[in-house]
Amino acid sequence: MKNIAVIILAAGKSVRMKSDIPKVLHPICGRPCLSYVLDLAQSLKIKNVVAVLGYKAEEIKKQLPAGIKVVIQKRLLGTADAVKEGLAALKNFKGTVLVLYADNPLLKKETIKKLLEHHIKNNLDATLLTVKKDEPAGYGRVLRDKYASICGIVEEKDADDFQKDIKEINTGIICFNKDRLIYSLKSVRPDNRKKEYYLTDTIAILYKNNYLIDSLTITDINEALGINSRQDLAKANSIMRKRINEKLMQKGITIVDSDSTFISYGAKIGQDTTIYPFTVIETDVKIGKRCCVGPFAHLRAGTSLADDVLLGNFSEVNRTKISSKTIAKHFCYLGDSRIGREVNIGAGTVTANFDGKKKNITVIKDKAFIGSDTVLVAPVKIGKCARTGAGTVVTKNRDVCDGQTVVGVPARPIT
Numbered sequence: 001m002k003n004i005a006v007i008i009l010a011a012g013k014s015v016r017m018k019s020d021i022p023k024v025l026h027p028i029c030g031r032p033c034l035s036y037v038l039d040l041a042q043s044l045k046i047k048n049v050v051a052v053l054g055y056k057a058e059e060i061k062k063q064l065p066a067g068i069k070v071v072i073q074k075r076l077l078g079t080a081d082a083v084k085e086g087l088a089a090l091k092n093f094k095g096t097v098l099v100l101y102a103d104n105p106l107l108k109k110e111t112i113k114k115l116l117e118h119h120i121k122n123n124l125d126a127t128l129l130t131v132k133k134d135e136p137a138g139y140g141r142v143l144r145d146k147y148a149s150i151c152g153i154v155e156e157k158d159a160d161d162f163q164k165d166i167k168e169i170n171t172g173i174i175c176f177n178k179d180r181l182i183y184s185l186k187s188v189r190p191d192n193r194k195k196e197y198y199l200t201d202t203i204a205i206l207y208k209n210n211y212l213i214d215s216l217t218i219t220d221i222n223e224a225l226g227i228n229s230r231q232d233l234a235k236a237n238s239i240m241r242k243r244i245n246e247k248l249m250q251k252g253i254t255i256v257d258s259d260s261t262f263i264s265y266g267a268k269i270g271q272d273t274t275i276y277p278f279t280v281i282e283t284d285v286k287i288g289k290r291c292c293v294g295p296f297a298h299l300r301a302g303t304s305l306a307d308d309v310l311l312g313n314f315s316e317v318n319r320t321k322i323s324s325k326t327i328a329k330h331f332c333y334l335g336d337s338r339i340g341r342e343v344n345i346g347a348g349t350v351t352a353n354f355d356g357k358k359k360n361i362t363v364i365k366d367k368a369f370i371g372s373d374t375v376l377v378a379p380v381k382i383g384k385c386a387r388t389g390a391g392t393v394v395t396k397n398r399d400v401c402d403g404q405t406v407v408g409v410p411a412r413p414i415t
Contacts, residue, residue, distance in 0.1 A: 002095075003094065003095030003096060004044075004046050004048070004095055004096045004097075004098060004116060005046065005048035005049070005050065005090050005093050005095065005096070005097050005098070005178075006041045006046050006048065006049045006050065006097075006098045006099075006100055007050045007052060007083055007086035007087070007090075007097060007098070007099050007100070008034075008037055008038070008041070008049065008050065008051045008052065008100045008101070008102050009052050009079060009082050009083070009086075009099065009100070009101050009102060010022075010024045010034060010051055010052060010053055010054075010060055010101075010102035010103075011052050011053055011054025011055060011057075011073040011076055011082050012024075012054065012055060012076065012103070013055045013076070014026075014055075016228050016229045017227075017228070017229060017230060017233070018230075021056075022055055022056045022059060022060055023103055023227055023228070024060060024102040024103055024227075025059060025060060025063065026227065026233055028105050028227075028233070028236050028237050028240050028265075029237060029240045029241055029244060029263075029264050029265045030264025030265050030266065030267075030282055030283035031264070031265045031266065031283060032063050033102065033103055033105045033227055033236070034060065034063055034102045035063065036105035036106075036107075036240075037100055037101070037102050037104060037105060037107070038064070038065065038068070040100070040107055040109060040112060041100070042065075043109045044109060044112060044113060044116075046098075047067075048069075048090060048093055049067070049068050049069065050068070050069045050070075050071055050086045050089045050090060051064055051068050051069070051070050051071070051102070052071050052072075052073050052082045052083070052085055052086045053070060053071070053072055053073070054072065054073040054074075054076050054082075055076070057070075057072055069089040071085045071086050071088060071089050072085075073085050077190075077196060077197050078190065078194070078196030078197035078198055078199075079196075079197070079198060079199035079200070080185055080188040080196075080197035080198055080199045080201065080202065081196075081197045082199075083099060083181070083185065083199050084185050084197075087178075087181070087182065087185075090178070093178065094178060094179075095178060096116065096119060096120060096175055096176065096177065096178070097175070097176045097177075097178045097181055098112070098115075098116065098173075098174075098175050098176075099172075099173065099174050099175075099176070099199065100173060101172050101173070101226060103226050103227040103228070104171070104172065104173070104224075104225070104226050104227075105227065105236055105240065106222050106223050106224075106225050106236060106239055106240065107173070107223050108220075108223060111129070111216075111218055111220075111223055112129075112173070114216060115127060115129050115173065115175060115216045116175060118214070118216050119175040119214075122212070122214065123212070124175070124177070124212045124213065124214050125176070125177045125180040125206055125211035125212045125213060126174060126175065126176050126177070126180065126181075126202070126203060126206055126211070126212075126213045126214075127174065127175040127213070127214050127215060127216060128142065128150065128153075128170060128171075128173070128174050128203070128213070128214075128215040128216070129171045129172075129173035129174070129215070129216055129218060129224075130142050130168050130169065130170060130171060130215045130216070130217050130218070131168075131169055131171060131217060131218050131219075131220075131221055131223070131224045132167045132168050132169070132217065133167060133169050133221055133224075134167065136164075136166070136167055136168075136169045137156065137164075138156060138228075139156060139169035139170065139224075140153045140154060140155045140156060140169060140170040140172075140200055141153065141154050141156070141159055141163050141164070141166040141168065141169060141170070142166065142168040142169065142170055142215070143163070143166070143204075144168075145207075149207075149213070150203065150207065150213045150214065150215055151203075151204065151207045152200075152201075152203050152204035152207060153170045153200035153201075153203050153204070154200075155192065155198065155200065157192070157193045157194065158192050158193055168217070169224070170200060171218075171223070171224040172226065174199070174203075176202075180206060180211055181202065183209075184201075184202035184205040184206050185202060187205045188201045188202060188205070189201075222239050225239070240265070241262060241263065242258065244263050244264075244265060244267075245258040245261060245263060246258070248263065248269055251269075251271065252271040252272060253269050253270075253271065253272075253273050253274075253275065254272075254273070254274040254275065255274075255275045256274065256275065256276050256277055257276075257277040260277040260278050261275055261276075261277060261278070261279055261294075262279070262280045262281070263275070263281045264281060264282045264283040264285075265283060266283040266284060267281045267282065267283060267284075267285045267286075267287070267299075268285070268286045268287065269281075269286075269287040269291075270287060270288045270289035270290070270291065270307065271289050271290075272289055272290045273287055273288070273289060273290060273291040273292070273293070274291070274292050274293070275293050275294055276292070276293065276294030276295035276297075276313075277294065277295045277296075278294065278295050278296045279293055279294035279295060279296065279297045279298070279299075280297070280298045280299070281293070281299045282299060282300050282301045282303075283301055284301040284302055285299045285300070285301065285302075285303045285304070286303070286304045286305070287299070287304075287305045287309075288305055288306045288307035288308070288309065288324070289307045289308070290307055290308050291305050291307070291308065291309045291310070291311070292309075292310045292311070292312075293305075293311045294311070294312070294313065295313050296313045296314045296315075297311055297312070297313065297314070297315045297316070297317075298315070298316045298317070299311075299317050300316070300317065300318040300319070301318075301319070302318070302319035302320075303317045303318065303319065303320050303321075303322075304320075304321045304322070305317075305322050306321075306322060306323045306324040306326075306341075307324045307325075308324050308325045309322050309323075309324065309325070309326050309327075310326075310327045310328070310329060311328050312328060312329035312330050313329075313330060313331065314330065314331035314332075315328055315330075315331065315332050315333075315334070316332075316333045316334070316335075317333075317334045317335075318333075318334070318335040318336070319335060319336050319359075320334045320335060320336065320337040320338070320339065321337070321338050321339065322334070322337075322339045322343075323339060323340050323341040323343075323366070324341050324342075325341055325342045326339055326340070326341065326342060326343040326344075326345070327343070327344050327345065328345035328349070329345075329347070330346075330347035330348070331347060331348060332345055332346075332347070332348065332349040332350065333349075333350045333351065334349070334351050334362075335351050335353040335354075335359070335362075336351070336353040336359045336360065336361050336362065336378065337351050337353070337361070337362040337363070337364065337378075338361065338362070338363045338364070339364045340364060340365045340366035340367070340368065340384070341366045341367070342366060342367045343364055343365075343366070343367065343368050343369075343370070344368075344369045344370060345364075345370050346369075346370050346371045346372035346373070346374060346390070347372045347373070348372050348373040348374075349370050349372070349373070349374045349375075349376070350374075350375050350376070351376045351378060352375055352376065352377045352378060353378045355378075355396070359378075360378035360379040360396070361378055361379050362376050362378045362379070362380055362381075362382075363380075363381040363382065364376075364381075364382045365381070365382060365383055365384040365385075365386070365402070366384050366385070367384060367385045368382045368383070368384065368385060368386045368387070369385075369386075369387040369388070370382070370387075370388050371387065371388045371389045371390040371391070371392060372390045372391070373390055373391045373392075374388045374389075374390070374391070374392045374393075374394070375392070375393045375394070376394050377393065377394060377395050377396045378396060379396055379397060380394055380395075380396055380397065380398060380399060380400075381399040381400070382394070382399075382400045383399070383400050383401045383402035383403065383404060384402040384403070385402060385403045386400045386401065386402060386403060386404050386405070386406070387404075387405040387406070388400070388405075388406050388407070388411065389405070389406070389407030389408070391409070392406055392407055392408060392409070392411045393408075393409040393410055393411060394406060394410070394411040395410045395411070398410065398411065400413075401413075
């Protein structure tokens with residue numbers, strides 16, 4: 001979209017989160033809250049993006065992709081002051097300024113696109129994204145005059161009893177004509193209980209000066225959710241998880257019970273794979289076609305399953321690559337392993353990958369048969385078509401040759 005700039009406000013502390021971590025870096029389905037807002041701006045192909053940082057700015061900078069302009073709000077004086085700082089990075093820009101918040105991860109591209117189109121098509125000076133909520137506690141209320149025109153926004157802490165009964169709330173997302181935004185910011189004063197400069201005060205200023213203000217009302221209340229508490233974080237995780245699962249099911253993946261399946265953002269799963277309940281699949285996991293995973297399985301980052309792999313209940317796999325048609329049906333731990341085709345992993349198998357100082361690699365070659373309760377102490381290699389007896393412990397660097405069978409503690413070959 002042309003002649004549009006975005007200012008993302010990401011300067012606040014985590015006061016209500018009771019956390020030393022900036023709230024915009026708290027993870028939602030495996031990635032920082034901020035990342036979803038950055039994705040939103042990128043999906044709209046907006047080139048002028050400014051991030052206003054403050055609290056622990058250096059930590060947040062590490063999450064910003066190249067091309068994002070960074071402005072530091074040295075004193076956290078409120079949202080109007082933060083936007084004023086952001087405008088300093090847009091001196092040569094003319095057009096529409098969209099204000100987003102880094103703690104609003106659930107906004108959809110379609111919603112913001114409609115907001116921008118409505119704003120530009122009607123040549124408005126300010127356009128609010130609003131929503132009606134039966135229990136609006138905690139949100140700023142949208143004020144309208146006797147003609148139903150928007151005339152201001154009042155924050156809940158400053159609202160009287162009548163205003164608190166208003167159901168229409170401000171999501172915080174506003175489009176501005178840049179020149180009108182600059183004009184109105186000059187008149188904002190900290191005349192409120194928090195003694196801060198509120199961006200929302202610009203709406204009343206524009207109204208009093210007969211500028212054009214309108215709104216777009218959304219029906220999905222979840223899009224307006226801002227992350228201000230651990231409860232909000234949990235709710236956002238639940239909503240985002242449902243979205244991720246729905247997209248996967250639309251692509252031909254069976255999720256037996258979406259409510260009890262936890263798949264992080266960025267996990268890739270092939271068609272006709274079935275995911276059973278109480279399975280956790282983290283970011284940076286790749287699963288091929290026609291696999292079965294779970295129930296009660298945990299696939300951690302760096303794991304890759306090829307096609308037709310069966311990974312059963314109470315299995316944990318970490319930084320491991322498993323080739324096609326391999327089976328691990330029952331409670332096992334496979335960490336830092338490279339497992340070949342058509343391997344059988346018996347119940348209770350453990351790859352002991354950590355020696356107290358570093359992680360080590362276990363290699364299991366094609367068609368090997370690993371007996372129940374085998375412990376493979378890495379680094380170690382199990383040869384092609386090799387076998388281990390039940391309860392075998394293969395100690396580190398004691399590789400098993402192709403076709404060999406080993407048993408006992410420590411493992412020894414049998415003829």
